[in-house]
Amino acid sequence: MELSDSDLIARVLLKDDHHAFGELVKRHQSAVRGALRKLTGGDEVLSDELAQETFLRAYRSLRTYRGAAKFSTWLYRIAYNVFQTQARRVRPHELFEEDRHAPAQQPQIEAVDWQHDLESALRGLTDHERAAITLCYTSGLTQEEAARVLQCPLGTVKTNILTAKEKLRRYLLPWKDRRLT
């Protein structure tokens, strides 16, 4: 029988069971690493380092998890805080500058990989817009949950999503027909 997240958390808290925590990491690593990859503009090495830091912080502050939100939502919140700390240390424009405003309408766009183009498009967003889009669409959180993770009003999340979608739509327009077929 597979143990639930709550059972595993209880084991970690009561018995300091590292295996139980490892199981929690296995369950949520893909979602956390995926979200961080989006937030860091596709930097796999950096996002994995941040994900590792996220799980370490989660382990240290597991006692403060009250179960009011889903465990994954709580993890996303830690991940976003870790990302913000990193972003304050190295400003995102320094990371992303090389192709932040790369024109989407270049003729060679057809030859560019979709993933690369999507990552470039995401880099063109602000941190808050990127986080809102990532949490609501890639991670599948509701806008209310995303607002809790980002610690901002629901209205701000909605505005950020609208602005982000507008920018992405403009950037990714050449891909529309190819992605739909």
Place this chain on the structure above:
Amino acid sequence: MEGSKTDMSEQNENDWLEEVLRQDAPYIPDAGFSARVVATLPQTRKLRWARLLIINGAGVIGGLIAWYVAPLKGWLIGSVTQLLYARSLADVPLVPVVLIVLCLWPFARWLRTVVDWRSVLRGLIGRQ
């Protein structure tokens, strides 16, 4: 009529974008990631207790030896007595105060790691 057509096309474009964004969440294989995380976790509480016992035990033994060997024993007893019977701040001897703070500081830090003060405070506030 024209307005609703524009709304529809905008809606379609949004649907398209939302669809591709939702599709763009491939599963990332673990590939040793969780093992790496578990390897970096702090040591278990049993080991922490053992370490704490060794450090504090060594500290107490060292303190006792120093107590019997130190020539300043009389002075220290005098200072602490003066501190206990001080009537104003001007009478407080600084050295024993610093020594007491230095001795209690690691204990306070350790206490912070074993007691979740936030939840204790929350519990106290909640009771009131």
